[in-house]
Amino acid sequence: MREKLLEIRDLKVIYKTDEETVEAVNNIDLDLYKGESLGIVGETGAGKTTTALSIIRLLPYRVAKILSGEIIFNEQNLLELSEKDMRKIRGNNISMIFQDPMSSLNPVLTVEDQIAEVLRLHMDYGKEMIKKRVKEVLQLVGIPHDRMFEYPHQFSGGMKQRVGIAIALACDPDLLIADEPTTALDVTIQAQVLNMIDELQSRLKTSMILITHDLGVVAQTCDNVAIMYAGEIVESGTAKDIFEGERHHPYTEGLFGSIPNLDIDEKRLNPIQGVMPEPSMLPSGCRFHPRCPHCMDICIAESPQSKSFDGHHIKCHLFL
Amino acid sequence: MKRYIINRLLLLIPTILGVTFIIFTIMSLTPGDPGRIILGQGAEQADVDQFNRDLGLDRPFLVRYVTYVANAVRGDFGLSYRTGRPVYESIRNRFPFTVTLAFLGVLGSMIIGIPLGILSAVKQYSFWDILGSVSAMFLAAVPGFWLGLMLILFFSLRLGWLPSSGVGTYQHYIMPAITLAIPGAARILRLTRTTMLETIRTDYVRTARAKGAKERTVVWKHALRNALLPIVTSIGVSFAAALGGTVITEAVFALPGLGTLVITSIRMKDTPQVMAAVLLLSFLFMIIILLIDLTYGFIDPRIKSMYR
Numbered sequence: 001m002r003e004k005l006l007e008i009r010d011l012k013v014i015y016k017t018d019e020e021t022v023e024a025v026n027n028i029d030l031d032l033y034k035g036e037s038l039g040i041v042g043e044t045g046a047g048k049t050t051t052a053l054s055i056i057r058l059l060p061y062r063v064a065k066i067l068s069g070e071i072i073f074n075e076q077n078l079l080e081l082s083e084k085d086m087r088k089i090r091g092n093n094i095s096m097i098f099q100d101p102m103s104s105l106n107p108v109l110t111v112e113d114q115i116a117e118v119l120r121l122h123m124d125y126g127k128e129m130i131k132k133r134v135k136e137v138l139q140l141v142g143i144p145h146d147r148m149f150e151y152p153h154q155f156s157g158g159m160k161q162r163v164g165i166a167i168a169l170a171c172d173p174d175l176l177i178a179d180e181p182t183t184a185l186d187v188t189i190q191a192q193v194l195n196m197i198d199e200l201q202s203r204l205k206t207s208m209i210l211i212t213h214d215l216g217v218v219a220q221t222c223d224n225v226a227i228m229y230a231g232e233i234v235e236s237g238t239a240k241d242i243f244e245g246e247r248h249h250p251y252t253e254g255l256f257g258s259i260p261n262l263d264i265d266e267k268r269l270n271p272i273q274g275v276m277p278e279p280s281m282l283p284s285g286c287r288f289h290p291r292c293p294h295c296m297d298i299c300i301a302e303s304p305q306s307k308s309f310d311g312h313h314i315k316c317h318l319f320l
Numbered sequence: 321m322k323r324y325i326i327n328r329l330l331l332l333i334p335t336i337l338g339v340t341f342i343i344f345t346i347m348s349l350t351p352g353d354p355g356r357i358i359l360g361q362g363a364e365q366a367d368v369d370q371f372n373r374d375l376g377l378d379r380p381f382l383v384r385y386v387t388y389v390a391n392a393v394r395g396d397f398g399l400s401y402r403t404g405r406p407v408y409e410s411i412r413n414r415f416p417f418t419v420t421l422a423f424l425g426v427l428g429s430m431i432i433g434i435p436l437g438i439l440s441a442v443k444q445y446s447f448w449d450i451l452g453s454v455s456a457m458f459l460a461a462v463p464g465f466w467l468g469l470m471l472i473l474f475f476s477l478r479l480g481w482l483p484s485s486g487v488g489t490y491q492h493y494i495m496p497a498i499t500l501a502i503p504g505a506a507r508i509l510r511l512t513r514t515t516m517l518e519t520i521r522t523d524y525v526r527t528a529r530a531k532g533a534k535e536r537t538v539v540w541k542h543a544l545r546n547a548l549l550p551i552v553t554s555i556g557v558s559f560a561a562a563l564g565g566t567v568i569t570e571a572v573f574a575l576p577g578l579g580t581l582v583i584t585s586i587r588m589k590d591t592p593q594v595m596a597a598v599l600l601l602s603f604l605f606m607i608i609i610l611l612i613d614l615t616y617g618f619i620d621p622r623i624k625s626m627y628r
């Protein structure tokens with residue numbers, strides 16, 4: 001029996017600056033079940049990070065506004081919690097791994113101090129116990145614990161990200177949000193770090209949201225997939241639905257078309273025509289229609305509803 | 321670390337030599353001669369020439385310079401042309417006032433500037449931030465002598481709480497220190513605000529928040545220490561500048577400090593006195609800069625690892 005851990009309903013987030021209003025996330029729905037992993041895929045600017053930051057409520061202060069929606073985590077609506085209650089959840093029940101390991105660790109504190117901090121905040125441990133747990137999580141991510149007194153600048157990028165993962169896992173969270181955890185790393189290191197995340201996630205039975213723009217990564221690690229475009233989730237379902245299903249949103253097809261296929265000897269890639277619209281000037285109707293090869297009149301006029309095929313959701317007029 | 325400090329101290333030697341050469345040259349090239357200035361316009365030319373000859377001023381420039389350096393190395397900085405007393409006497413008398421004043425001024429500007437700067441940054445665009453920024457702008461624009469005069473007018477003449485001039489008790493230092501501290505506080509406030517605003521937006525501060533840390537921890541433990549480098553520099557430079565540049569404050573409050581001594585001695589073409597004072601100030605300046613660099617190492621481990 002799948003048990004729901006996180007449920008996002010009708011979430012809408014905007015960024016309001018002096019010049020413009022950016023509609024970053026537009027009425028999305030998402031579900032995540034205990035022990036499962038969900039991949040969120042989309043081009044840059046699609047609203048992936050915004051979604052993640054909404055969950056832990058760390059959107060940039062003042063600029064970002066959550067206009068509507070609820071985020072139900074373990075049966076409580078995170079958006080209604082006080083800041084104090086939310087702090088108890090951050091780092092403890094929900095933790096996050098950030099995109100850029102180079103800048104995500106504090107340069108003036110030792111690695112030990114940075115891991116111990118999260119333990120001191122949430123665990124009722126004594127000094128010895130904290131030290132023991134720090135060594136334990138460092139071992140978990142494959143860093144020799146005699147390096148715990150060193151500073152971030154003494155670590156390579158891959159190792160810094162491992163430290164980031166150690167911080168995130170220190171308190172055994174129920175939900176781990178990894179926002180493009182390997183984008184900033186070397187290709188060879190990327191695979192190592194991803195495998196490690198994947199392995200730890202299934203071993204510790206943590207639920208995970210993995211944000212990426214790489215479909216290959218998702219295929220390798222995730223149980224479920226959501227495809228994001230211009231602040232909307234255009235298609236979602238199990239990994240099987242997305243990678244083997246026959247029905248797809250044209251944008252998803254476009255994404256697959258832009259992956260080099262070694263079986264067929266293609267001369268060039270087939271990237272999607274055009275660019276993603278500025279989120280401050282979204283097109284009418286379906287957000288994808290200006291780039292869509294199947295665009296119909298209705299697509300320009302009306303935004304499509306999402307249609308479910310046995311849990312495989314597609315938001316496109318072709319299937320309505 | 322030890323080697324780094326020794327290297328830096330060794331570097332002081334050529335720097336100080338350079339300073340002596342520049343000051344000596346400027347003092348020699350500027351018009352006017354000590355004999356005429358000290359003996360006065362009415363003196364006989366023969367007496368003036370004799371006076372200058374007694375000081376050894378008839379010898380060529382390079383000979384005089386080399387003699388000066390040779391004597392200075394042995395610790396002999398010469399006699400003041402004006403008083404005929406060893407130059408270190410007046411410096412020894414005046415130095416404590418200047419150091420105390422500079423120290424109090426900088427301390428005051430730190431105590432006011434840093435907390436207000438942090439408050440402004442943390443509560444950006446709030447009432448406190450706007451109040452802080454506006455008063456900082458205003459105070460930075462206020463000339464020191466005017467501020468000093470206003471303080472005297474109010475606290476000495478109107479209220480009679482504080483002495484308006486001279487030295488003797490700690491009360492004598494209060495108004496001069498405030499006069500020095502206020503413009504410095506305004507500068508430190510704005511600097512603190514800017515650097516704190518920057519660090520508060522960094523990724524590692526977001527990481528700290530994502531751990532569930534309290535806002536206070538985030539500001540004091542994670543942001544401030546990273547924002548401290550430029551602030552420390554500014555404080556050090558302010559202190560060094562205050563040592564040599566409190567002339568106006570000294571004048572307003574009639575304090576017998578180093579700044580006044582240097583200005584008077586320059587006017588009198590009293591080269592040994594000027595040389596000795598400037599040498600002391602530049603030596604202190606360089607020691608302070610060295611201390612700032614060492615402080616960097618304590619604040620930031622990345623810099624410490626470079627001090628080898």
Ligand SMILES: Nc1ncnc2c1ncn2[C@@H]1O[C@H](COP(=O)(O)OP(=O)(O)OP(=O)(O)O)[C@@H](O)[C@H]1O
Pocket residue numbers: 015016017022024042043044045046047048049050051060063213279
């Ligand atoms: N602080 C901000 N102020 C204004 N606009 C913002 C801010 N942060 C993000 N945006 C805008 O919101 C939109 C969504 O951004 P978001 O960072 O969520 O995208 P993303 O999918 O994570 O992209 P990437 O793959 O590049 O990380 C973008 O158009 C971005 O320009």
Ligand SMILES: [Mg+2]
Pocket residue numbers: 048049050099179180
């Ligand atoms: Mg992002």
